[in-house]
Amino acid sequence: MKKSPLFVLLIALLCSSLSHTAYAHALWIESSSTTAPKNTVQTVKVFYGEYEHGTKDLVKDWYSDVKALELYVQHPNGQSTRLETHVADDHLTASFTPEHDGLYLIHTTHAAGELGGKTKYVFSAFLPIVVGESDLMITNPKEIDLLAFVAPRQNRLNQPVDIYLLDKGNIPEATNVTVISAEGWAKTFKTDADGKVSFPALWKGMYVVETSKYQPQEGVWNEKAHTHVWQSATTIFHVD
Numbered sequence: 001m002k003k004s005p006l007f008v009l010l011i012a013l014l015c016s017s018l019s020h021t022a023y024a025h026a027l028w029i030e031s032s033s034t035t036a037p038k039n040t041v042q043t044v045k046v047f048y049g050e051y052e053h054g055t056k057d058l059v060k061d062w063y064s065d066v067k068a069l070e071l072y073v074q075h076p077n078g079q080s081t082r083l084e085t086h087v088a089d090d091h092l093t094a095s096f097t098p099e100h101d102g103l104y105l106i107h108t109t110h111a112a113g114e115l116g117g118k119t120k121y122v123f124s125a126f127l128p129i130v131v132g133e134s135d136l137m138i139t140n141p142k143e144i145d146l147l148a149f150v151a152p153r154q155n156r157l158n159q160p161v162d163i164y165l166l167d168k169g170n171i172p173e174a175t176n177v178t179v180i181s182a183e184g185w186a187k188t189f190k191t192d193a194d195g196k197v198s199f200p201a202l203w204k205g206m207y208v209v210e211t212s213k214y215q216p217q218e219g220v221w222n223e224k225a226h227t228h229v230w231q232s233a234t235t236i237f238h239v240d
Contacts, residue, residue: 025049025063028208028234029071029106029127030091034152036131038098044106044127046071046085046092051208052180056090066123067092069110076102076134101132103152109144113222119214120221122231128152148177148209150237155201157239163189163197163209165233171195172213180208201239210234 030045046069048062049055059067067087072080073096083094083106098104106127111120124146130136136151147166155161163179165172177197180186182205189197201207212232219226 025057026051026208026210026232026234027066027069027108027110027123027125028210028236029108029125030206030236031106031127031129034127034129034236034238035154036098036104036129038101038131041095041097042129043093043095044071045088046094046108046125047090048123049090051210052184052186054184058090059087059092063121064112064114066110066112068113069108069123071106071108074105074107076100076104080107098129098131101134102130103134103136104129104131107144111221115221115224115226116230118225118227120217120219120226120229122229124231124233126233126235128235146211146213146231146233148211148233148235150209150235152237155237155239157204158200158202160198161201161207161237161239163235165191165195165197165211167213175211175213177209177211180210182206204239206236206238208234208236 025048027046027048028051036042047056048066049057071083071085071094073083074080083096085092085094109124111122126147130152145168149164163177165175172195175191176188177191178186178188181203183203189199191197210232214228214230217229
C-alpha cells in the first residue's frame, strides 16, 4: 500500500518526539553526602528526569525499561557488587555498608530496551563516596564506558571544582560537559587536553554534572536495527 506524504510526515514527527524525550532526560544518583563513616549503612537514590528543570519522573513513567537498571558499588579494591534496588514513587533506592576506608563508586549503565527512532540510548550515572582516608583516585570499572567524575571532598563557594571525563578508560577529545545547580543555573564547558573541566561553584547545594556522546554505530538491539548510539553520563557533587 502506498503511504501518503502526510502519513510519512506523522511517523517522522513521532520518531523525532520520542528521540527528543529520551535525549532530554538523564539518570542521576543522589546521596545526602559524598563522605561517609565506616560500618554505617549508606542509602542512595536513583532518579530519572531533567534536573535543570526540577523534573523527577515517577518510576512508572520512566522511558522504556530504564527502571530495570542494575546498580553496583565498586569497592576500594576495584571489585563491584550488585545492590538490591527498591521502587519508591519517583526514584529507586538502595543501601550498602562500607567496611573499609577508601573510595566507593556507586554506578549504573543501562541500555534502554526500546530504540528512539534508529538510535540506541544508553544511560549511565555515578556517585563517588569516600570513607576515611582515601587518595580520591578512581579505578575505571570494566562495566563503564563513559565516566564523569568529581572527587568527593568538601567543596566551598567560589572555589574551583574539578570534573574529569574518561571514555573507555582513556582521556577523550574535547567534550562538552554541562554543570547544573539546584538553583536551575546551568552552564556548558569543554574539557581540556587532560579531560578536565574546572570552574568556581557559585551556589551552595547539590550539582549534577552531565555529558554525552552521539555517534554513528550500526547494529541490532532487541531484534531492531539502529544506526546511531547515544550515551549520557552523570555524577553529582555538593557545595557547602
